[in-house]
Amino acid sequence: MNTHGRYKPELMSVIGMFANAIPLRCQLDPSWSFARLVEEVHQIATDSSNYSYFPLQRILAQHPLASKPTFLDTSFQFGSSPKENICDEIIFGDVHLSRVPFSFKIGTDEVVIGIVSIEMVGGAYCPLSPENPDQRLLMLLKQTRCRLVLVHFMTQDRFSGDIITVDIDAIINNDDIVSSSDSDRLLCSMVTSDCIAAIVFTSGSTGIPKAVQLRHGNLVDCIQSLKYLNMLNQKDITIQLAQCSFDAHLLEILGALILGATIIMLRRKGNMDLMYLATVLSNKQVSYMFAVPTLLNSLCDLLDEVQIPHLHSMRSLCAGGEIVSPKLAERIKSNVTRDCLIWHVYGPAETTIFSTYHQVNSTYQSCAIPLGQPLPNYRCLIHDEFGQHVIIGQEGELLVGGVGVFFGYIDRDDLTEKALVKIDGAVYYRTGDLVRIDSSGLIYYIGRKDYQVKLHGQRIEVGEIERCLLDSHISACVVVKWGDDHLVAYVKGSGISEEDLRTHCRSRLPPFMIPSMFIVLNQLPLNANGKVDRKRLPVPDFSSLSTSTSNTYNAPHTEMEERVHNLWCEVLQTADKKISTTSGFFTIGGHSLLFIKLYHHYQSSFGFDSHTLSITPFLQQATIAEHAKLLETINFADVKSKAWPTLHISE
Template identity: 55%
Template sequence: MLHKGDNFTTKLAHRIRSHIRKTCKIWNLYGPAEATLGSTYYLIPSTSDQPNVPIGQPFPNYRCLIVDEFSQPVILGEEGELLIGGVGVFAGYLGRDDLTKNVLLNIDDDLFYKTGDIVRLDSHRRLHYLRRKDHQIKLRGQRIELGEIEGCILGASSFVTACVVILWSKEYLVAYVQSDSTNAKLLRESCEARLPLFMVPSLFIVLAQLPLNPNGKVDRKRLPSPDFFGLLAQTEVANDRPTNEIEEEVHGLWCKVLGQDTGHISISVSFYSIGGHSLLLVQLYHRYQLLFDFDTSASTIAPFLRQTTIAEHAKIIGTIKSFDRKTKRWQSFNVNTGMTNNLNFLPEKY
């Protein structure tokens, strides 16, 4: 049995094996159309503990090179862009010399195709596909590999069979997940445990089937638009409203920062799960400082980054206010005591 066309996981291989004869062998093939479809191959063992299946080694009469951003060869284990040379490399795009010039290289009198795929070579000389080169984005000053997020989501549950992460409106990371038995909360918790906060998607959309194009690839143009306002409406729970004055004030600030002046937000929902991100949280922190009259000496932004619900923020602020009141009482006591002691030592003529 031959597999080709998308990243192949060990989990998927095990699922396939459960439906075929034990004597049937599964091969993972890799290769772009510009290199006549098949360029590398790998025989998948019946037992494997690695999450992703390698793309293997080149077919006879093919060559594979891995280069860095400066077109220099990388060392063993280091990632880089895969170049394919050999008998199957195409001559160019018909009538598009401009595109051809960008993807074909002449190295030692051999023609190589720049795949745009990031790979690495392991100690057994097997190639591992990592991600697309053009799937790196920059969000709020941070460089993010979308493939790293997708890999984290795929590893979060055995029921997740496909995933694609996109940058929505240049502001939010949105994850589209194909599964019939998982939920957004589980996926978010897994991502928060394994990824930096700025890489955790703002929204997880779970679908029974991701839309595909005629070639069997995910059709990104047909993915449903994320509905952040609908998500906010879903968080409205009758018994999950603010229960004290601080929670009321925190809730009001959340609505303003998130652009929901007339809405309601559950006090137990995560700031990041309803369209919030790190820059908005910085704004929220400064609003807390102004409204509740404290500075960074009383509390840094760190606890607000770790605890991300209205109830948790209100509890942090309540602790700050309590500590501030005790400090002021202690300072007042010291001043009063000092004044009394000083009066005791005044000369008698006074």
Template identity: 45%
Template structure:
């Protein structure tokens, strides 16, 4: 995987990870959506793609003859790559029922990595433990970012745990992101002998290149609230109310992020890009949809979403994508909600379908984290006073 990622970048290609956990139908749909010329596979995954998709085994890149290495090096050095070239594309859930392909430029990625080094989140002499799945954009930082700045990289086997003694002895800092930092995690880190390790809470949507804010804190102190901190260097932000007016301190509003990490747009979806990116004083900002407040010390506090987007174990999910998938069956109406911390529940209106049929349909079209835990079939979904489905 590491060789594949670096090879794609070195020859001027665009890296777009596909998760082997996704069903075959979704993998084929994503390949068609991003119009990939070739899919780089592992010997365990090559059979997931049919004859209509050109594949190349990752191991084949190791079969180059030694005497041709100088020629290969010369060819790679002549590949023109500019800061505006796309470095990678990462898929995120889409409310329209179709995943969105976030395009991140070379300069976005490099500036984000530079910002992280400025706040000592990652340093040249660090040893990075690679933990994130390829469906998380943070894996690009863990793998490609670590090697670019000269850090060492530990690739954990899926069966290994990051808390074992063999790994802990190398750690200088721990970074948490993807979801609000749970207070109960502090005691767990102390019990794992991480009291002398720097812990930081990072925040940032894929559209602003992995991380946009950071907050360093001491896990040995009593902490009631953990903020998402302050902006990384080269990032800017505004917090606006529903009337596009700046909100005062400690008042909630929607977060708009600008600066070095703002992405190039959604691949082949100019309509969605125009809604997500806005111009403020001749600069481009991404409207996150996240509701935040800023305290008197300038720290940002995450307060929730302005829409139906949720997070399940760090994965960003548009409930509308699941609902549209279910509506492709015989049901006439559907509502999906988040239940507890890690579960999704689908309420469907229909009489000619069973829970098993709905589950099988979702499992064949959606990634595992987007398949509802429960399907509740009703004769009719409840409506509110306006005649709309009452969530």
């Protein structure tokens, strides 16, 4: 901290005491006074120091009924759940602290039981998505040297060889299993705050995903900071929306468990059914929710249409993963009560869930809502390219320090060394995000210093996609994000099939990382330094996505196909209004959030609910022709004669 000699020597030691607690470290503006400096200091008294390990065991022992996950009409108490039986299986599998059991994320209450079981035996929870191709799953398992995977009956066949699998569903449904675990022994697991509690994979620019290791202390202290802000508390009813590839699900599940809140678990793919989601939010009286802005926009579209106060029980609503626009903020305000706290949150996985926050409580005249300020017990620095503190209004890289900074990447000491820097004895994470700070101490996002992109809340290193493509028979490529929804791969070569490239990517990458379009060029444009000149890359024609991958256009043949075709054109915003009835939705530029919108259009246009026809078969058969067949199975007379079913809190 540079005080510019403006304070007497006797005050210097006092200022030094405050240095590490100041949320924003930058060159002090001459107009700042010592009184204002003191106002910026937050002394947070938390009870996290009472625990040397993740406090799940103690919470469950002292308050067995404190957290009640709910899956649709079914509730269960942790006090009577079969977590000890799963602990037996994990212990039988010889899991030590240095080894990592995985919970195979399936989006139901088994996930909560699985996480509790892993933590109770002193293991580390690492979520894997069933949407990942087999080759990628094996790569992730190999990277962590995992020996045991918790699975569901639908996913147990995905693993073989030396991997031990534990079927959670079989244990939960087997009443004959008697636990042999010593509860006192489980409560005394030798776990410290420095032990690894969770591992989250993020995209890696080298072509290999990075395994972010979060300690018990990181998670507990982050959650205590959120509790201090009243972002989440013990009385809240939370809803589990985030995908397991998004670290926000750690807060939705582990945060609720630690604080004693209630968790609402949606049915499978329930987060993609807007009407069902809105009904659950209302009837289960959900008071806390985190969602990406794109999903919130779609939800607001529905709420504006049905004119039902589905969000009036909401006490605290967090939006993050993407920049929140002032327009979206106003839409959210119009659908919640005046007392609802609306938060814009930000944070890479390496700093544990969230690291900055801003309470959206006024109308914004500018075009941007700030990232805000650091969470309590977090610190932020803004450095220029020379590693010096920036002045107010100057652009620089955001560095995040404090209780949330991760332990490091598994077996990637080189990347860990680049990502972490020690300043004044404290460790900071280099985010790579370019920001500025205003005179009020608020941080504003500007962009990236590299080519990392965010797509619907998911952080993507385009270098990982490029490495994947280079493993095929092409000689050069570059991947660019266009607009808000599309990744475009520019490929050098001739005689290359787009379908072959797409198939190659599907076998190695998760769905959200597969480019919407592949453009084959004879030569990639280069600048004077011999590097790809991204500014000279041709603008993609997204209307060409509407034809099938074989370039054969199959026109609608029936009235139902014509109606479905028109809805696809509206959702995908195709210029020529021509989409082949055999084209797959996700191969012509569609993504999960657009599919949510499409399904809602089906419900509105054809007057059915998710009980009549759920979103799952539409996802499994994602062409116009197949969707038309599904919609033709509906007995519209029955649909019109019955009211939409509701779920009541008493259930």
